Amino acid sequence: EVQLVQSGAEVKRAGESLKISCKTSGFDFARYWIGWVRQVPGKGLEWMGIVYPADSDTRYSPSFQGQATISANRSTNTAYLQWSSLKASDTAIYYCARHYPKGSLQNMDVWGTGTTVTVSS
Amino acid sequence: QSALTQPASVSGSLGQSTTMSCTGTSSDVRDYDYVSWYQHLPGKAPKLIIYDVSVRPSGVSNRFSGSKSGNTASLTISGLRTEDEADYYCSIYISNSPPVLFGGGTKLTV
Numbered sequence: 269e270v271q272l273v274q275s276g277a278e279v280k281r282a283g284e285s286l287k288i289s290c291k292t293s294g295f296d297f298a299r300y301w302i303g304w305v306r307q308v309p310g311k312g313l314e315w316m317g318i319v320y321p322a323d324s325d326t327r328y329s330p331s332f333q334g335q336a337t338i339s340a341n342r343s344t345n346t347a348y349l350q351w352s353s354l355k356a357s358d359t360a361i362y363y364c365a366r367h368y369p370k371g372s373l374q375n376m377d378v379w380g381t382g383t384t385v386t387v388s389s
Numbered sequence: 390q391s392a393l394t395q396p397a398s399v400s401g402s403l404g405q406s407t408t409m410s411c412t413g414t415s416s417d418v419r420d421y422d423y424v425s426w427y428q429h430l431p432g433k434a435p436k437l438i439i440y441d442v443s444v445r446p447s448g449v450s451n452r453f454s455g456s457k458s459g460n461t462a463s464l465t466i467s468g469l470r471t472e473d474e475a476d477y478y479c480s481i482y483i484s485n486s487p488p489v490l491f492g493g494g495t496k497l498t499v
Binding site: 303305312313314315317318327328329330331363365368372373374375376377379380381382 | 423425427429433434435436437440441446476478480482486487488489490491492493494
């Protein structure tokens with residue numbers, strides 16, 4: 269069974285760093301793009317960016333370039349989203365999702381349950 | 390702002406059908422067939438219900454159907470049930486930057 273299990277909720281202060289995870293199982297992690305999607309409270313879904321674990325290729329939406337860093341660890345089949353200095357505006361639910369089909373970005377067929385990040389100013 | 394425009398809300402009665410739209414520009418929805426739809430229930434992970442404009446993933450009810458005409462993709466839900474109340478997002482994959490776009494979402498009330 270394909271699964272994406274995300275790390276738990278985080279409460280941070282502005283300026284702190286954070287790294288959230290998305291541990292996957294049940295598929296060839298290295299050969300699928302893994303994406304991150306943000307949902308600010310009361311707002312819609314926003315595609316942030318992706319990582320291709322086979323070669324760590326990463327791509328970002330222009331809206332999120334430089335705001336956070338996406339990475340992956342092939343040895344643990346885990347993708348990550350991290351911030352070096354959080355802002356109150358980073359408060360949101362963050363979802364990881366597997367892009368499908370293999371090696372492509374056509375859709376996101378399996379999603380993690382989401383990680384709630386709350387940043388106080 | 391979303392490059393894909395969805396109505397903020399639609400409604401329908403139990404057992405009836407409803408259709409929601411997703412309007413893009415001539416450089417995305419019209420030219421690409423990688424339109425997907427996601428159902429997002431409160432507190433849950435989004436769920437893929439339609440991909441490649443009109444294909445249902447295994448296990449998704451045949452009450453959900455997708456189509457496209459020109460710059461507009463549509464999701465139709467027939468035989469509405471209370472459990473269909475959710476937010477619905479369209480998305481498209483294009484060979485551009487960013488390669489994936491979401492619409493603003495439509496809240497369905499049954």
